Amino acid sequence: MIDLSLRAKNIRKNIIEAGFKSKSAHYGGSLSCVELLTYVFSIFKKENLENRDRLILSKGHCALGLYAVLAEFNYITKEELLTFNTNGSDFPSHCVKNLEKNIELSSGSLGMGLGYAIGQAVALRKKRLDNKIYVLSGNGEANEGSFWEAVMFIGANKLNNIILIIDNNKMQLDGFSKDILDIKDWKNKFSSFGFEAIEIDGHNFEEIKNAINASTKVNKPLAIIANTTKGRGVSFMENNPNWHHSSITEEEYNHALKELEV
Amino acid sequence: MEFDFKNMMELSRLSSRGVYGKALSDITQANDNIMAVVADVMTSSKLEEFCKKFPDKFINVGIAEQNMISVSAGLASEGYNVFASTFAPFASMRCFEQLRTQVGYMNLNVKVVGLLSGFSGGVVGNTHYGLEDIALTRTIPNMTVISPADCVETYKVIEALKNYIGPCYVRLTGVNGTPNAFKENYEFKIGKAIQMTEGEDIAVIATGTMVYEAMRTARALKKNNILVSVYNFHTIKPLDYETLDKIFSKYKLLVTIEEHFKIGGLGSAVAEYKSDKKAPPQLIIGVEDKFEKAGEYNYMLDKTGLTAPKIAEKILKKLEEI
Numbered sequence: 404m405i406d407l408s409l410r411a412k413n414i415r416k417n418i419i420e421a422g423f424k425s426k427s428a429h430y431g432g433s434l435s436c437v438e439l440l441t442y443v444f445s446i447f448k449k450e451n452l453e454n455r456d457r458l459i460l461s462k463g464h465c466a467l468g469l470y471a472v473l474a475e476f477n478y479i480t481k482e483e484l485l486t487f488n489t490n491g492s493d494f495p496s497h498c499v500k501n502l503e504k505n506i507e508l509s510s511g512s513l514g515m516g517l518g519y520a521i522g523q524a525v526a527l528r529k530k531r532l533d534n535k536i537y538v539l540s541g542n543g544e545a546n547e548g549s550f551w552e553a554v555m556f557i558g559a560n561k562l563n564n565i566i567l568i569i570d571n572n573k574m575q576l577d578g579f580s581k582d583i584l585d586i587k588d589w590k591n592k593f594s595s596f597g598f599e600a601i602e603i604d605g606h607n608f609e610e611i612k613n614a615i616n617a618s619t620k621v622n623k624p625l626a627i628i629a630n631t632t633k634g635r636g637v638s639f640m641e642n643n644p645n646w647h648h649s650s651i652t653e654e655e656y657n658h659a660l661k662e663l664e665v
Numbered sequence: 666m667e668f669d670f671k672n673m674m675e676l677s678r679l680s681s682r683g684v685y686g687k688a689l690s691d692i693t694q695a696n697d698n699i700m701a702v703v704a705d706v707m708t709s710s711k712l713e714e715f716c717k718k719f720p721d722k723f724i725n726v727g728i729a730e731q732n733m734i735s736v737s738a739g740l741a742s743e744g745y746n747v748f749a750s751t752f753a754p755f756a757s758m759r760c761f762e763q764l765r766t767q768v769g770y771m772n773l774n775v776k777v778v779g780l781l782s783g784f785s786g787g788v789v790g791n792t793h794y795g796l797e798d799i800a801l802t803r804t805i806p807n808m809t810v811i812s813p814a815d816c817v818e819t820y821k822v823i824e825a826l827k828n829y830i831g832p833c834y835v836r837l838t839g840v841n842g843t844p845n846a847f848k849e850n851y852e853f854k855i856g857k858a859i860q861m862t863e864g865e866d867i868a869v870i871a872t873g874t875m876v877y878e879a880m881r882t883a884r885a886l887k888k889n890n891i892l893v894s895v896y897n898f899h900t901i902k903p904l905d906y907e908t909l910d911k912i913f914s915k916y917k918l919l920v921t922i923e924e925h926f927k928i929g930g931l932g933s934a935v936a937e938y939k940s941d942k943k944a945p946p947q948l949i950i951g952v953e954d955k956f957e958k959a960g961e962y963n964y965m966l967d968k969t970g971l972t973a974p975k976i977a978e979k980i981l982k983k984l985e986e987i
Contacts, residue, residue: 500771508742509770512762518732519767522739522747525724530743549763552732 407445407608410475411437412663415636417471417484419651419659425488427650429496430640431633433468435572435605436539439629440472442611443537443568447476452502456534457523459507461516462541462570464648466498469506478505514547516540517567521553524562535618538567543575546584557624558597566618567598567626570605572633578644593626605629637662666691666820668850676816677845679711681837682780684816686711688823689748693719699827700740702726702749704733709780710750730755734763734775741773746827752786753779753795753836757802768832769805776826776833777802782812783838783873783924784966790959795836796952799872800929802834803902809855810902812836812923812931814846814876818899821853829855838873838924840962846877846897858905864892867918867980868945872898872931875922878966881973882922886980901931904938913944918987920948920980924971927951948983950976 414437422428440458449455460469467487474484479494486492493499497511510516520538527534544550557565569589573580580586593600599621603610611629618625633647634640637659651659666672676684693699693715701719703710705728716723724740726733730751737747750756756779757764768775782795803810809831813819822835846861853859861876862883871879876897883893894916896908912919919939921932932949939947952969959965966972970979 509766512766515731515735515763515767518735518763519739519742521732522736522741522745523743524739525736526740526743526745529721549729549731549735552726552729553735556726556729556732556736 407441410445411441414441414471414475415663416660417474418467419637419656419663421471421484421487422467423651423656424485427648428467428488429464429648430637431574431643431646432462432465432541432570432572433471434635434637434640435631435633436462436465436468436570437472437635438606438608438611439539439568439570440468441475442608442615444472444476446615448534449505454532454534457507457520457536458505459516459520459536459538460498460510461538462513462544463497463510463516465541466494466496469498470494473505513541513544514549517550517553517557520565521556521562524564527564534564536565538565540567540569541575542569542571542573542580542586545569545586546575554593554596561597561622562624563618563622565624566615567624569626569628570631571628572631574633574642574644574647576647589628593628597623598626599623600626600628602628602630605631606635668817673817673845673847676820677843678841679816680841680843681813681816681819681839682709683711684819685750685778685780685823685837686713686715688820690715690718692824692827693722695719698744698746700724700745700747702733702737702740702747704728704730704751704755706751706780709752710778730759731763734760734777735767737775738763738767738771738773741775742771745774747775748778749775750778750780752793753782753798754793756780757795757798757834761801764802765805769807772807773832774830776835778835778837780837782836784962785838785840787840787962787965788959791956796926797929798834798836799901799923799925799931800933803934805832807832808902809833809900810836811855811900812838812873813899814873814897815839815843817845817847818853822899825853825855836873843874844877846880853899856900856903856905858908859897859899861895861897862893864894866892866916867920868894868896868912868916869920869922870896870898870912870931870935871922872901873924875924875971878971878973878976879922882976882980885973885977889981891984898931901934904934906938909935909938913939913942917945918948918980918984919945920950922950922971922976924966925951926954928954946987948980950979
């Protein structure tokens, strides 16, 4: 089995390469969720189109992060990855539903993925399928009222086949979340809505693994608040609001790849 | 359901939303894939019987229309035939983006039923009127938009949607006591307009409760020796182009009537299609671009000029101009 850290490194290189080739990309948020997505796909169950886990990328602007992971796990080819953001591509800036390739839904407008997961969670229960529904949300996304509509429903109905992962990189388009809409006390918020809430380092595979495993031990929906660094792995992108969505020069591209080689 | 006189009269007594609840309960079977989702309007959707018969096919998300549509989309993605309902403005506007991005864009099998559309909310007022829903929903690719003429047609629409796969918005108008446009059984097909009266001078294209009002208008105009063909365009999208082409070649005036803002509704849809066709002039009758002070249903129809005498008056004036 390939070491997950090695996979994460490959995925970050995928992100930089496909992003550079396409001129612009959501680098920051794609880089912050690499370990989270990598771990989910390392345990992802897929027997057929019905009997499969579901990964909902609710923070749809980080589609590049998802594509880079899908390429690493051979769900899409490298050639497909490199069509990212090109004219008429099936792999645009915000993802388009493609079940064959594990792109669970079209997303890009925030605050809608968790509600979609509810419909799937209810459906899986009715079909007596024990697959998991992983929802990757951003912390900025929790500004949306519709996000909390879904949180309330999941808690009230104890939908424990949903695992919500918040990629808490503490930033959003306009900069640092604390300066825009400061959401504090994540754990208590989710606990009060009936979730089992766990806060972890979102770049630490051991912590991610333990948190996700907790879902089998509690009869509650799970919210994992994964503290991450926006732009993780590329020094000049880390915690820098300018890299929410931007383009890199050839010099920056070479520099980034060199850093990721180390 | 047997569409005999007695049953049709009984349907009309339920009002359109009562018919929705009854029809959904009637068409659903224990082992089928139908699901009903509401946003705290189980009673207003008249789904009590449905809930009693099929508790595991029913979800109430609370007062959360955006979530109602997201949940419905998620269910539909898993193969369910989902009927989501709440009052028309909330069903079409509060969750518009979910309708567009999750239902339309992903082309999912969600039927959204907008209750109390048009002025059906009556004294409840402007917040609850549905005067924009046709305009909004018909802009969404893949979305079918249906506005049944009366309670009989509402039943037939829900029946038809059992076997129709794809996004659909159903707009229910009328209140208790709104008369049926249909007096006998007929064949309903999504997308196929129905000619209600025959007359060679002008064509009146109507939708929702305005179909009945158009038929009253036709009777009134007959006294002025103006013969009117009334067409029931229950389906606004996709528009019945075949019938429109016939209409364009036959009459000297085309009138559209709707209980909806003039901007973006049935009249607009017809005008869009007509714009590059050889066709008679068109008079669009609908609600003017302003918020009226609220009142009872029939008061609102009269105030906004949507009753037969006022419609006839507008048509006569237009005929003088052409």
